[in-house]
Amino acid sequence: MSLTGKTAIVTGGARGIGRAIVQRLAEAGADVVIGDFRRDEAEATASEIQKITGRQVRAVRADVTDLKQVEALRDAVLQAFGKIDILVNNAGWDRLMPFLKTTPELWEKIIAVNYKGVIHTCYAVLPHMAERKQGSIVNISSDSARVGSLGEAIYSGSKAAVVAFSKTLAREHARDNIRVNVICPGLADTPLLSEIQQDPFGQKVLGAIVNFVPLKRLAQPDDIAPLVVFLASEAASYITGQVTSVNGGLTMVG
Numbered sequence: 001m002s003l004t005g006k007t008a009i010v011t012g013g014a015r016g017i018g019r020a021i022v023q024r025l026a027e028a029g030a031d032v033v034i035g036d037f038r039r040d041e042a043e044a045t046a047s048e049i050q051k052i053t054g055r056q057v058r059a060v061r062a063d064v065t066d067l068k069q070v071e072a073l074r075d076a077v078l079q080a081f082g083k084i085d086i087l088v089n090n091a092g093w094d095r096l097m098p099f100l101k102t103t104p105e106l107w108e109k110i111i112a113v114n115y116k117g118v119i120h121t122c123y124a125v126l127p128h129m130a131e132r133k134q135g136s137i138v139n140i141s142s143d144s145a146r147v148g149s150l151g152e153a154i155y156s157g158s159k160a161a162v163v164a165f166s167k168t169l170a171r172e173h174a175r176d177n178i179r180v181n182v183i184c185p186g187l188a189d190t191p192l193l194s195e196i197q198q199d200p201f202g203q204k205v206l207g208a209i210v211n212f213v214p215l216k217r218l219a220q221p222d223d224i225a226p227l228v229v230f231l232a233s234e235a236a237s238y239i240t241g242q243v244t245s246v247n248g249g250l251t252m253v254g
């Protein structure tokens with residue numbers, strides 16, 4: 001599963017699951033650009049992982065909800081590396097709340113980050129990949145997209161949109177030798193999860209769910225990252241439009 005000579009973009013790579021993905025891709029030989037709006041954290045992550053792996057790892061400040069910033073991210077990567085082989089859409093955000101307590105402002109924010117962010121990066125990067133007849137896109141959705149999740153009505157919908165969007169792109173761009181796959185994490189031990197648990201409702205719901213995980217623990221970011229490396233690599237050259245959960249068995253969708 002060597003990615004030597006490949007160039008990857010990872011959105012939301014400053015921390016959490018994204019950080020583990022950046023490290024695993026670089027360990028497999030890829031040069032990686034983190035696109036994240038946490039500039040300082042992203043730069044620190046990039047320089048630490050560059051030191052550990054010896055690959056080129058850089059950070060570009062970009063908010064995925066803004067198409068112009070995403071296009072600037074793409075241009076920066078093309079200027080530095082001349083090509084983009086791998087796109088990992090990992091940036092995401094959520095807060096737990098019963099649907100009827102949510103507001104239109106919250107809907108907008110959740111849909112903008114989790115769904116429109118993925119639309120933006122794909123819109124910006126696909127023409128380049130199609131021209132080269134080569135590319136692998138891995139979108140980080142959520143198990144909630146497949147089975148719903150209490151307190152996450154809008155988030156689950158936005159992540160389900162990512163699944164349908166990814167399958168459609170997989171069909172449209174198979175002729176361009178571009179593969180598009182989806183990973184659905186279950187509950188993962190990340191800064192996002194800690195932030196959600198600061199709220200009593202979030203703590204109650206997530207605390208209850210953990211008890212139903214057959215493998216009896218939360219995911220660590222490193223439980224998810226190796227699957228990204230596999231899907232990005234030539235070892236997965238016959239896999240496209242697929243959705244895989246990494247969730248300790250919490251749900252087992254057929």
Ligand SMILES: NC(=O)c1ccc[n+]([C@@H]2O[C@H](COP(=O)([O-])OP(=O)(O)OC[C@H]3O[C@@H](n4cnc5c(N)ncnc54)[C@H](O)[C@@H]3O)[C@@H](O)[C@H]2O)c1
Pocket residue numbers: 011012013014015016017018035036037038062063064065089090091092093094113117140141142143184185186187188189190191192193
């Ligand atoms: N942690 C979980 O339990 C869990 C479960 C299922 C799915 N996920 C998904 O996994 C992905 C990573 O989540 P995480 O738990 O590591 O979260 P995290 O908050 O710990 O890390 C997310 C990263 O994305 C960045 N980001 C957020 N909004 C952005 C934006 N608009 N533009 C650019 N960067 C942005 C953040 O700065 C951060 O570095 C997300 O898509 C999330 O929805 C997480």
